[in-house]
Amino acid sequence: MSKLLLDANVSPALAEALRWRGHDAVHVNDVGLRHAPDPVIFNTARATRRAVITQDNDFLRLLAHDPGGAAVIHLSQRELQHNPVVGRLAQAMRLGEVLHELGDRLGPGLRVKVSSTTLRVDRAHPAVVRAHERGMARERGRDR
Numbered sequence: 001m002s003k004l005l006l007d008a009n010v011s012p013a014l015a016e017a018l019r020w021r022g023h024d025a026v027h028v029n030d031v032g033l034r035h036a037p038d039p040v041i042f043n044t045a046r047a048t049r050r051a052v053i054t055q056d057n058d059f060l061r062l063l064a065h066d067p068g069g070a071a072v073i074h075l076s077q078r079e080l081q082h083n084p085v086v087g088r089l090a091q092a093m094r095l096g097e098v099l100h101e102l103g104d105r106l107g108p109g110l111r112v113k114v115s116s117t118t119l120r121v122d123r124a125h126p127a128v129v130r131a132h133e134r135g136m137a138r139e140r141g142r143d144r
Contacts, residue, residue, distance in 0.1 A: 002099050002106050005045045007054035008034055010075065014053070017092050023099065026050075038062060045070035051106050053095070060111060067109045073098070076115035090116055 004025040006015045018025035028034050033041055038058045045052045051071035052059050059072045075091055091114075098114050099106070102121070106112075113120040 002102075003048070003050040004073075004099075005031075005041065005048070005050040005052050005070075007038075007041060007052060007056055007059070009055045010053055011088055014088070014092055014095070018095070018099075021096055024050075025053075042066075042070055046108070051110070051112075060113075063109070063111055069108065071106050071108060071110035071112065073112040073114060076113070 001022045001024060002018075004015075004018060004023055006012070006018075006025060006027045008028050010027070012027040012029055015025040015027040015030070028036065028041060031044070033044060036044075038056065039062060042052060042059060042062045044050075046069050051073055053073045053075065055075050055077050057074070060074055063069050063072045073095070075095065094114060094116055098112065098119060101119075102110075102112070105121075109123050111120075111122050
């Protein structure tokens, strides 16, 4: 199942619901990142091979600048506007469907935008992701 890191703007109860469905899901509260800036959360997700689940567009921008970075699953906030309780339940159900559909394709560089009625999935060009990963490997080699 998927390895996931849920941002502070997503309910910790969603992490629990995802764990109940078999996913390896942690909330930023669980790993001491509650007040961490987005780049730190993004880099932690990459280092731990987790996808970030968020309602924050900033993670989409981070991924655009770092196409080999952690996958980002962006949840629409539209469902929460009318009835937050029902909206959270709808998000959890929809996210479960999306994660099942994505399966093993959820990896570095993947951008997923989820709403109650739409799903958009795209990825940085594979050559860009590979070049970025080679650059990161070279940097790790220099740090040793």
